[in-house]
Amino acid sequence: MQCFSHQDKQAICICNVCSKGLCKECVYSIENKGRPICSNTCKKSLQQTLDLNTYAAKLYGITKKAGPKKMGIRLGMLDILIGIVFAVMGMYFLMQLNLTEVALFSILCGFIFIMRGLSFIKKI
Ligand SMILES: [Zn+2]
Numbered sequence: 463m464q465c466f467s468h469q470d471k472q473a474i475c476i477c478n479v480c481s482k483g484l485c486k487e488c489v490y491s492i493e494n495k496g497r498p499i500c501s502n503t504c505k506k507s508l509q510q511t512l513d514l515n516t517y518a519a520k521l522y523g524i525t526k527k528a529g530p531k532k533m534g535i536r537l538g539m540l541d542i543l544i545g546i547v548f549a550v551m552g553m554y555f556l557m558q559l560n561l562t563e564v565a566l567f568s569i570l571c572g573f574i575f576i577m578r579g580l581s582f583i584k585k586i
């Protein structure tokens with residue numbers, strides 16, 4: 463492969479952004495451990511790509527720190543569990559003891575807990 467700008471010279475590497483062949487003179491800089499760049503424009507472009515990737519990784523939680531995510535799921539699961547207990551208790555009150563008001567209150571509490579649990583999990 464020949465250098466893009468110097469046809470008589472052998473390219474020693476390829477620009478990481480625009481894929482031009484580069485001779486020793488034409489390498490503008492080497493970024494991020496062995497990414498040859500031909501110009502300042504390509505340098506900026508590479509930086510943008512890297513920034514975008516970092517941003518996407520943060521946005522979709524593709525990072526090694528999975529702590530908060532797991533916590534959220536656990537909290538959500540706990541809320542749903544409590545909600546189910548309340549709801550079952552409510553059913554019991556209603557059917558076995560005829561305590562309609564207490565039963566409705568208990569079922570309502572259960573419902574609120576389940577909704578909160580679901581919103582916890584959905585947020586993640
Ligand atoms: Zn380039």
Ligand SMILES: [Zn+2]
Binds near residue numbers: 466467468485
């Ligand atoms: Zn050159």
